[in-house]
Every structure is written in structure tokens, then in C-alpha cells.
Amino acid sequence: MKKIKITICTGTTCYIMGATHLQRLDEVMDAAMLEQVEIIGSHCLGYCDAENFGKAPFVKVNDQLIADATLDKVIRKVREILNTGAN
């Protein structure tokens, strides 16, 4: 099965606004979910410079953008994708 791709932006703005705490994602995610995702860090995704995307930190789950991302928001999005089989 294709894995869900989670891209955590580690540009300076995102890192400072909380992406550093998102590095714990693999620790807090349950094992079953962890098997179905691929977590990668990324250079600046470029969303922080424009106000219309919302606030940093930014995370992309597949191609869906999460602004003001938290561990909880990311996990909820992954669950939503898994539940709807939209991957």
C-alpha cells in the first residue's frame, strides 16, 4: 500500500513556531498508524511569507496543507485520510 507522506517544514519560521516539537510525531503516533506513514523533514516550503496560508508551522499530509500545525492536528488528518481511504 502507498504510504501517507507527512512533510514537516523545517524552514526557520516553522522550526521556531513549533516544528521542533513536531519531531516527536513518531513517538506519539500509534504503531499501526506509523506503519502507514512516511515522515520527512523539508526545507522551507515557502508558505510562511504569505499571510493567506495561515500561520507557521506548516505540515503537508500528502498534498493537504495544515497551518498552525500541532501533533494532534497532523494525527487527525492522517486518521481522516485512512478512514476515507482517500490515499
Next chain:
Amino acid sequence: MFYDNNANRLRKEILIRVARAFFTKEPADTLNRIPVAMRPKLGESSRCCIHKDRAVLKYRCMAALGFSVEDETDELKPISEYYAAATLRTEAVKPALTVIDEACSACVTTRYSATNACRGCIARSCESACPKDAIEFRDGQAWLNPDKCVNCGLCMKACPYHAIIRIPIPCEEACPVGAITKDEATGREVIDHDKCIYCGKCLRECPFAAISDLSQMIDVLQRFKSNTVVAMIAPSVTGQLPGTLPQLVTALKKLGFAKVVEVAEGADETTRHESAEWAEKMGEGERFMTTSCCPSFIETVEKHLPEMKPYVSHTPTPMAFSAAKVRRENPDAITVFIGPCIAKRVEAAKNPDVDYVLTFEELGALLVGAHIDVNQSDETPVDSNAHREGRGFAASGGVTGAIRATAPDNAALQPILVDGIDRKTINQMRAWANKTCTGNFVEVMSCEGGCIAGPGTLGNPRIALKQLNALLNDSPSLEH
């Protein structure tokens, strides 16, 4: 111990917006517009309305420019005027924590409250338990009369339904020394600077982010023109910013620093002197010796634990050693300590070798403002000869480890660690000073976990600790 919440993010957003404004063509105008940009018309507000939010945001910007809210004399003075005044400052502002009184939600004085879980039972144990007759029954439920309640908590213990709760005042709860209290007239919190130890715990714990320290971002930016500004990076830098340390050096130089030094080198120096001092003191029959590197501990001793003074090591701190070295090499250098700590500002104010202090949060904001992507920067080799021992100062237990590795007679070392200053550990330390101490070397860290968990950090302390341990394994040791 997990401080990634919305109050924390808000504090960082302010620093970033203010720092970004510094780098725009019209800083004064951009600064004036921050409250409006953050709370636009018809947008959401976190308080009663966007107007109150905007008023609070203005005060937050004031603090980010280095002004105490308490010093406001004219409510109509715009942020731009504070900015203009800040650019003319030639010396660092006197360190202080400021209460943004408009943001302080004036947490209730009555600490106990009966909730809807009250069944209005026949027993009414709360009523019989209350020594002050403060419990009344309204609509069949208990109600605590605030004029009579003395906050003893007996009613809470007596209720079989757990219907009475204690509502804490988070900043007062967090303060280890009772320095923040409620002003009876306004209901707002006020900091007593004669008691404050600058540990930053109130700042972290306030759910309304109503407490701020005074930033020196603008002061440092202004000094860059001289091309003599030296960044002194604290050992706790690991895990605080994206990229590697060599990448950070490039980023700092791009920002305007002429030179970057690792304070871990100063910590090596502290290690050498402190282990010798300890051995000497033990030889002279002293009972024990404490560390001296945590400035919040030093403030605690000065203001609340005078009996501990004879036991505190006289060895200069890593920052002091590093700054002295920088000054020796270039007497005109402007020195900026960059670390996780608010209390370091107090230490810096007392040490003529240290001109400014930035927290990792503030440095991060400046890098964002200057559009510097640390992760994408080239690597500049760090000009440093730091060892495992000095770098280890960043986490609790690190100083002890360093002393153990270097003390001449380390078999006799009986270390005790105070991992976090709170009311309990202050009492414990008082007892050690006045009566007996079970160890002969006491490491004191105001922040639980050590500097990597300080109030000005950006990183997650657990991840930072992992990265620090990996770095320590790769670092040479002072041990012979």
C-alpha cells in the same frame, strides 16, 4: 514540561512580527500596524473584541522593543515612538519581567469554588467543615462567599462528590519565591523585583501570556554597524535552531555578527577552576560547595537564601569566562550572549564584559526577520576547542559530570542535584546550609532538566537532550 501551546506560540509570533518589521523599508509604520494585522476587522478575537486584543498586542510589541508596560506614561504613544526611542538606546535596558496588565485576566482571588457537580446533599459536610461560615446554599447548591472564604480548602476535602474545586493562579503557583502577587485594587498581578529571581516560570505558566521579559533584539541590530559584535552561543544551543552548528555560524555572520564563539569553551574553563576549587575547599574541611553557573540560583541565594552564600562556588560562569576572553582579544568587541535564559540578563547587567543577552527565541525571530534559512546555509567551521565537559553544562547533571571527570580526588565526590528551583527545593537548600548536607557537591539548576529546558528555548527538551548526548559522545574529553 511541554510548552508548545498557543500562549507560547503567540509570544513567538510577536517577536517574529517585530523582528520582521525591523527589516522592512518602513519599520515604524509596519510596527504600528502589527495589532491590526494580527486582529483584522471582522476577524476573530480572543478576548471581548478585537479592540481589546489590539490594545494588548500593542503592549506585547512594547516589551519586544525593550519597554516595561509599567513605564507607560502616555496611552496614545504609538509603537513607532517606542521604536524610535529604542533605536537611540546606547545601553541594554535594565532586566525586568513585565506584567501586561491588560492581558492579565485577573484570575479569581477566591481559590475555591463550588461547581455544578454539587448535589445539595443532606449531609452538607462542606458547611460543617467551613470554619468561617463562608458556605451558603443558593438554588439548592453550595456557594462560597468570597468575602468570608479564607482559602483553607477544608470544604473541598469534605465534599463526597468532589464538587468543590481549587482554582489556582498559575503565575503565583509557578513562582518559587512569592514574587508575583495580586494588587488588591486592580486584581492584576504585580511583580516585586526585590524578590524576583528571573527564573521565567511565571512567564511560561501564564495561560494568557501576560508576562513578558524585555527584549534586546533592536539594541543588538543597531550595534551590527560597528562590525565588532561577537555572538557567544550557550552550550544549550543543541536542538534550538534548525540545521547544524556550522550552518548556524554562517547564518549568524549573515545576520551581522563579526564572530561566533562557543560558550562551552568558557564552561571548560569553569570546569577546570571549579573542580580545583572544590578539591581545595574539601581539603580545608568545608562541608559542601554548590555550583555558580545558574544565574537564577545566584539571585535566589542573594534574595532568599543568604545562609547559602558561603557555600556557593566563586568560580566565574561559562559566560563570564567566554566574555573575558573575547574582550582580551578585542577590547572594542560588543559581546552578545545567546542562550535559553532570562536570568542571564541580570548576570550580564552585573558583568561589564557582557553587553547584551538574546534568548534563542529572539535570535530565531531575528533570523526569520532577516530571511535567513539556517537549514539552507553553508557550513562555516566553528572556531572552537570545546570539550564534552563544557558542552555538557547544558543539561542537568552536566556540571557534576564535568567535575567528576576532572576533580583531582573525584572518588570523594558526593554529588546532589537540585533539578529545578521550587518552594520545596529552596527549603531543602536552606536546611543543607543551616544543618547538614548529605553530599559535598551540589549542582543547582533553576530549570528542571537544565538549560536545554530554559524559558528562552525553542527546542523540545527531550529531543534536545538526545541530540546533546550524541554531540557529547563525539566531543573530546578534558579527562586525562
